Amino acid sequence: MASSVFHAPCGAPSIKQLECQKYVGLRPSVTLRFNCVKTKTVTTRRLVVTASKSHDGTTKKLGISDAECEAAVVAGNIPEAPPVPPKPAAPAGTPVVPSLPLSRRPRRNRKSPAMRASFQETNLSPENFVYPLFIHEGEEDTPIGAMPGCYRLGWRHGLVQEVAKARDVGVNSVVLFPKVPDALKSPTGDEAYNDNGLVPRTIRLLKDRYPDLVSQNYLLVIYTDVALDPYSSDGHDGIVREDGVIMNDETVHQLCKQAVSQARAGADVVSPSDMMDGRVGAIRAALDAEGFQHVSIMSYTAKYASSFYGPFREALESNPRFGDKKTYQMNPANYREALVEAQADESEGADILLVKPGLPYLDVIRLLRDKYPLPIAAYQVSGEYSMIKAGGALKMIDEQRVMMESLMCLRRAGADIILTYFALQAARCLCGEKR
Ligand code: PBG
Numbered sequence: 307m308a309s310s311v312f313h314a315p316c317g318a319p320s321i322k323q324l325e326c327q328k329y330v331g332l333r334p335s336v337t338l339r340f341n342c343v344k345t346k347t348v349t350t351r352r353l354v355v356t357a358s359k360s361h362d363g364t365t366k367k368l369g370i371s372d373a374e375c376e377a378a379v380v381a382g383n384i385p386e387a388p389p390v391p392p393k394p395a396a397p398a399g400t401p402v403v404p405s406l407p408l409s410r411r412p413r414r415n416r417k418s419p420a421m422r423a424s425f426q427e428t429n430l431s432p433e434n435f436v437y438p439l440f441i442h443e444g445e446e447d448t449p450i451g452a453m454p455g456c457y458r459l460g461w462r463h464g465l466v467q468e469v470a471k472a473r474d475v476g477v478n479s480v481v482l483f484p485k486v487p488d489a490l491k492s493p494t495g496d497e498a499y500n501d502n503g504l505v506p507r508t509i510r511l512l513k514d515r516y517p518d519l520v521s522q523n524y525l526l527v528i529y530t531d532v533a534l535d536p537y538s539s540d541g542h543d544g545i546v547r548e549d550g551v552i553m554n555d556e557t558v559h560q561l562c563k564q565a566v567s568q569a570r571a572g573a574d575v576v577s578p579s580d581m582m583d584g585r586v587g588a589i590r591a592a593l594d595a596e597g598f599q600h601v602s603i604m605s606y607t608a609k610y611a612s613s614f615y616g617p618f619r620e621a622l623e624s625n626p627r628f629g630d631k632k633t634y635q636m637n638p639a640n641y642r643e644a645l646v647e648a649q650a651d652e653s654e655g656a657d658i659l660l661v662k663p664g665l666p667y668l669d670v671i672r673l674l675r676d677k678y679p680l681p682i683a684a685y686q687v688s689g690e691y692s693m694i695k696a697g698g699a700l701k702m703i704d705e706q707r708v709m710m711e712s713l714m715c716l717r718r719a720g721a722d723i724i725l726t727y728f729a730l731q732a733a734r735c736l737c738g739e740k741r
Pocket of ligand 1: 631
């Protein structure tokens with residue numbers, strides 16, 4: 307079961323007992339209590355599950371031996387047991403009909419929470435989440451209007467606190483998105499590979515707090531975004547030619563420098579989200595040439611030209627100044643084309659294939675899951691998040707349940723990991739925290 311045990315180092319010393327709710331058909335039904343036992347050092351604290359009522363090994367003596375009990379039954383002295391309960395009454399007016407001659411009644415396996423839990427095919431755990439975080443140069447955290455509950459976090463304070471909160475509930479992976487001052491933007495996006503830019507600086511700070519030590523289980527996985535849009539004065543993911551064309555190979559050159567700069571700062575996974583052709587192979591070669599063979603590439607393989615990115619672009623003030631992204635992002639009408647992209651990314655050395663957006667593209671997630679052995683990521687994008695938040699705020703839907711259902715569905719479709727702005731909220735929910 308998803309939330310039963312997650313072996314994440316448990317960050318909060320105060321957590322002695324973790325109440326993990328089981329999501330059965332997405333309804334928090336049975337609540338199990340597991341003892342969270344502290345083992346070894348503080349940093350390698352793990353959850354150890356112990357049965358709450360174990361058998362103490364002794365049998366109660368009632369004065370009658372097994373042989374005597376058996377003899378009594380054989381002699382016809384059957385001990386009493388409760389009767390079969392009467393058949394529950396149907397409401398008056400229920401039609402009386404012969405039962406349907408069905409050999410298969412799938413409802414049998416959904417009879418009780420325990421049975422539903424036994425037969426649940428897909429699990430959801432905080433370890434499946436990657437938490438996207440917006441950062442800026444400011445000291446304060448600025449709320450993002452179109453994404454209730456999300457902030458542009460001050461890279462030195464708010465961000466560090468948010469990462470600590472996420473780790474407390476088992477979310478150990480984050481992806482960083484910078485809001486870059488307009489004065490640093492340019493047509494060629496050169497700020498993207500400034501080793502002292504906002505992203506590399508932030509990575510170094512986080513890695514200083516959570517160092518990559520085998521002895522400490524590698525406490526934090528940092529994903530970065532590789533694309534020029536936060537740094538481009540045109541708001542495009544690549545360099546824009548005079549006639550409006552996004553230049554492919556020249557952009558890839560910049561992306562390689564960006565990825566190397568992020569790797570140098572300590573990024574674990576670089577994630578090209580730009581959709582230029584050939585960028586995965588080029589980035590792989592650039593990383594390897596600089597000694598970053600260990601840095602992974604999560605490729606935005608099937609990234610669609612979607613209107614669901616609206617709130618994100620508000621968050622980063624990265625709306626394209628003109629035109630749209632349709633010459634590099636995929637047409638939402640296309641399915642087979644995802645295979646063309648996936649073939650290229652796989653052969654160029656991608657470690658993880660990502661589909662984006664998430665829920666409207668479940669078929670594409672399933673396609674890549676079935677055709678490729680690589681891990682699959684799904685990005686539940688800003689528009690998906692904001693719609694659930696808005697529907698919840700207007701009391702049109704139950705926000706928490708819809709949140710959990712949408713994440714479970716992404717997993718069911720075949721996503722191993724999910725990039726979601728709900729990461730913290732959902733992980734808290736899986737850990738049974740009432741908020
Ligand atoms: C751009 C990028 C975008 C998102 C992640 N990286 C937006 C875009 O392509 O315009 C969107 C994420 C979201 O909407 O949550 N490189």
